[in-house]
Amino acid sequence: MGMNVLIVDDSATVRAVLEKTLKLAEIPITSVHHATNGAEALEVLQAEQIDIVFADLNMPVMNGLQMIMKLYEQGRLKTLPVIVVSTEGGRQRVDRLLELGIAGYVRKPFHPEDVRGAVNQISEEHHVNVA
C-alpha cells in the first residue's frame, strides 16, 4: 500500500515536477494532493488522511514556515513527516525547522535521488511504508 502525499507549493511547475520525481524515484503512492499555500494545505490535512507532506517555504497567503508552526502547535509534526523543499539555504532557518520537527529538507533545484533519500531517511523513523 502506497502513501497519500500532499505537495504544497505555489508553483504548479514545482508541484508537477515533484509528483513526477516521486514516481521516478519509485516511491509507492496511493494518492497525491496539491495545495498552493499553507492555508490550503491545512484544509487538506483536516479533510484527508495524509502520510507525508512536501512543502515549500516561500508562498503567498500562508508561507511554509507559518504552516509548519501551526502543525507544531497542534502537535502533528510528531506523527506527520514534513519534508521542506525550498530554495532557501539559511542554516539558522533550516536548523529551526528541524528543531520544530520537520522530517527532512531538500534544497531546490533537486534531483530525484535527493527526494528519494529524504523519504528513505524518514521511513523508519515515522514508520512510513516505502518499498
Place this chain on the structure above:
Amino acid sequence: MSLDKSHTLPEVFCLVVEELAFMFGEPVTPDELPDAVDDATLASITFHGPMTGELIMIGPRGLAFMMAANILGLDDVTDVDQAIDAMGEALNVCCGQVLTAAFGDELVFDLTPPQVGPAQHDQWQNLKTDANAFAFMVDDMPIMLRLQVDQGEEACTTS
C-alpha cells in the same frame, strides 16, 4: 560583507538553468545581445533580511515557454500560465542560491513570491546599458539579470 562583483550571479545562474531546466547558459557582454527581443518578459523577486533587494530577469517570452517545457520534461508548452510559472520558479531558485553563494548560509532571508509579466518597452534597452546587469545567452536566447542590494552593512548594486 560584500558580494563578489564578477562571478557569483553568472556562476549561480548558469548552474541553476542547467540543473533546473537542462539549459546551457553562457555569459556574454551586453553588446552581444540584440537591441530588442520579442515580447520581452520580466520576472522579479525581492528579498528581505540583513539586506533587502531585488533580482530581476528579462528575456523573450519564448524563454519562459522553453523553460516550462524543459522543467516539465515536455516536448512543447503552449499554456501561458505554465510558462510564467516556470520562469518565476527559475528566478526564485536562482535568488535563493545566489543569496547563499554571496552571503553564506549564516544569514536568513525571506523571499517574496516571484512576479512575472510583460516588460515595459524600454526595460530591455535600459538594462543593456546598465553596468550592473549581466548578459547571457541561454540555448541561443538572450537574457539579462540584475541583482540590486539596497540596505545592509555594505549596500551595493551588483552581483
